[in-house]
Amino acid sequence: MHGEGAPRRRSFWGWGWEDRSPDALALEKLARRVSGALGGELRAAPAPSLEAARVPPSKLEVPAALAAFCTADREARIRHTYGRSWRDVYRGFCGDFSPAPDLVAMPRGEEDVAQVLAWAEGARVAVVPYGGGTSVVSGVEPAVGDGYRGSLSLDLSRLDRVLEVDTVSRAARIGAGATGPGLEAQLVPYGLTLRHYPQSFEFSTLGGWIATRAGGHFATLYTHIDDLVESVRMVTPRGIWDSRRLPASGAGPSPDRLALGSEGTLGVITEAWVRLQARPTWRGQASVRFGSFEAAVAALRDIAQAGLYPANCRVLDPQEAFLHRVADDGSAVLLLAFESADGPRDAWLGRALAIAAGHGGVSAGGAGGGGDQESWRVAFFEGPYLLNGLVQLGVVADTFETACTWDRFGALHEGVTARMLEALQAVCGGGALSCRITHAYPDGLAPYYTFIGLGRGAHALSQWEQLKQTASDALLDFGGTITHHHAVGRLHRPWYDRQRPEPFARALSGAKRALDPEWILNPGVLVDPPTGDTGPGVDE
């Protein structure tokens, strides 16, 4: 725990708070656990030091117009270089901060944002919007290519206020830089909550969630932040994009749905109206064990198609159930929870349990269910901290996730599993793969995989790249999406390009050029300039 009074610091290279990164004792324990599973002898290398980090000198001077909120400070640049994928943490651990931005700006409000864009257009500087810095797809990494005079990381963290609350419609206008805990704390006095809990909840921001179509707490129905957004406000190089607050509309394609997932390429999200819930006063939960993963998934499908809409409805395969301390008997586990601010929902939970029982599921009942859910929750939010330790131990480990229709899941799961185990064997001499289902829809599901293998010293990065390639190819080949809720960024571009309709890429590129003719906003992410353009700075 961090000392009283001392400002708590985030790790400059790894996940989360410095004081919660695994210490020597935890590293030893982790090493034994991984060795037990994968063999090999693991020794933790010491965590890197900020002083030893290698960062190129800034190519840009702080412009006078932005001096009040912009810096070329070395530490700020290091801290805005990466997101938090395995690859990011690995490179940070190695002290390599070569893609660092040349400048970091922390706007105090919308006018500062507009000023940054105006300056950057003229100066041919790429602007990379930065929320909580938790991207796992290099969405915030200023790897913008040679077409720019430099790059600026635009950190929105000062725009962190809940600005307005409408308790009648249950909605709030919130600054894009508000983190999960930050906005929830400000909503407490109103008895309202957003209940959007991505694994990055502690650090990631509302603006980041919207820009990346983040997935959250609810396993059914309101799975993505998309479903909770009432209107979006963005600063674009061609003016303010401010959609009307509406519960629904049929007037043309939805502006919000174009902003959602735009990953900083169309504008900088500064605030949004989001739909809130009353704080739940009733919760019913259960943990149901199945003899096989297939049986648990079949139960999940029937529940998802029954119109019951549980808040939680996740399936853990036997490995995940073991890893997350939910079951150690080889069972697959369905974690089921209903919640309500409108009184009991026993009938709902009862019906879901009956469906699960029809597939051979054995319920651990109320208390047991709650315990499993709690074990799951603790492990869920602790998970990312393990990443730091694994990197220190030289272990290659990562997660990848997708969504597919129910009819394709059998082949997808089999194909992904076979190819990944083969690749782990070839690349790491063995390894492990586990799967959980994080979200369920009437017509499909979202599987989430974790893999782990032993690194070979300096080859770890290329091992990781081979495994990532294998996983991504498999997702596409078997009818999945390259991501259900982790965005595209720079990392997923090759597969995103394969997946999307080609005319849609043209349309998106045309839309971006209409708003960002100098192509300064997060270049390299999502789309390239329209064919015929020779790059940034081209006028019509």
Place this chain on the structure above:
Amino acid sequence: MHGEGAPRRRSFWGWGWEDRSPDALALEKLARRVSGALGGELRAAPAPSLEAARVPPSKLEVPAALAAFCTADREARIRHTYGRSWRDVYRGFCGDFSPAPDLVAMPRGEEDVAQVLAWAEGARVAVVPYGGGTSVVSGVEPAVGDGYRGSLSLDLSRLDRVLEVDTVSRAARIGAGATGPGLEAQLVPYGLTLRHYPQSFEFSTLGGWIATRAGGHFATLYTHIDDLVESVRMVTPRGIWDSRRLPASGAGPSPDRLALGSEGTLGVITEAWVRLQARPTWRGQASVRFGSFEAAVAALRDIAQAGLYPANCRVLDPQEAFLHRVADDGSAVLLLAFESADGPRDAWLGRALAIAAGHGGVSAGGAGGGGDQESWRVAFFEGPYLLNGLVQLGVVADTFETACTWDRFGALHEGVTARMLEALQAVCGGGALSCRITHAYPDGLAPYYTFIGLGRGAHALSQWEQLKQTASDALLDFGGTITHHHAVGRLHRPWYDRQRPEPFARALSGAKRALDPEWILNPGVLVDPPTGDTGPGVDE
């Protein structure tokens, strides 16, 4: 009723089947009813004849390449001139078919569609996609301006097949030209149903629903076709737009959400995968009477925010309740229904009724509830036929609808009512306005208004225009959308332009130009060419 063997014909000028348009007796009855309410003496003018219809000669010859499925036939052109708003039916009744397309094409498949677009680009002919021809916003009217050599109405009705059914994921691939009854009939053997019932259900098509973001059966949750679309296939002038079938995705902005609401401006929708439901086996319904509209709306809000998701949840104000034969005692009525293919949902209905009772609602109970729902359903689908009779009687009548957040509804309803009653007084010497709430969301609702006033002979069209302007201005001024589920078309353009974020208009225009550089697809709808362009045919 139509005679056996005789092919049933749609009215060339009015709503629906010729044989169901009000006959002399029905017209007399309608005249008495309207006179009773509004005063005046009403005499029905005879229905117009096809022979007397005035249509300008076609400006185009049928091109050889399209000869197999394209025509310049007078009747075909007349039948593809208008949608079915009051203004459309009025102009048809007057025999004015001046905006008729020069050609009508009925493609037999996707290749024919691509051929039309290729020809039209070269020939500078505007292409107006046509589904069921039920637009109430001039979305299918070829009023394309002078920048084109002519216009072609692209009637997709031959693409009417259910092409593939996935019973595991409960989804089907369906041709864009399939009508409501057409696709439902083809789904019966699978025990599945789309359950998307717009008022135009009998004639409107899947492609039209997607292009216009149609609203349907479900009053909560899956309110728009948007929510039922799994993937969309469109022919664009720059290739096939075919999104991957997915239950959900986080990979960039959703391609489907850009196609949804594109109103034929980005491409021609040829087919889509849509999410289906098992046919309900249980239905619970109730009709709840309230002393005031306000009390009924308050109950509606609490139900919408309780996470119960009724299939039907509509509020009728006392006038609507009377008109639809649901109540004649001055009550406002909440029609409530739950349905399920997964066994009883009594607890759901019970909780919704308890909430309604908390607001002073008195339930008519099971059987009564069913009867009211049935009265409502019959009146709902019969409604549009009345339009033909009202036009023949010289009555100005129309509907308009919107959505707003709960906090704004009081002011919006009051403002709309005051302004419309004032306008009806000024324009028609009096009249009536009624309101129902068609859809409910946790954060807002969709009110739907009907107005009626006496026409003044040849001034009827300008009377209607003044009333439409008053209504639309009021919706925008009080925080609503210009449409919750009737699209923008050409009619709503001025208000749509006010409502949307200006940078979004730029983006949409840029997206369109990337796909449709010659600007041939439904010009005049949604967007204009980017600033700097001088019109169609401009090359970069």
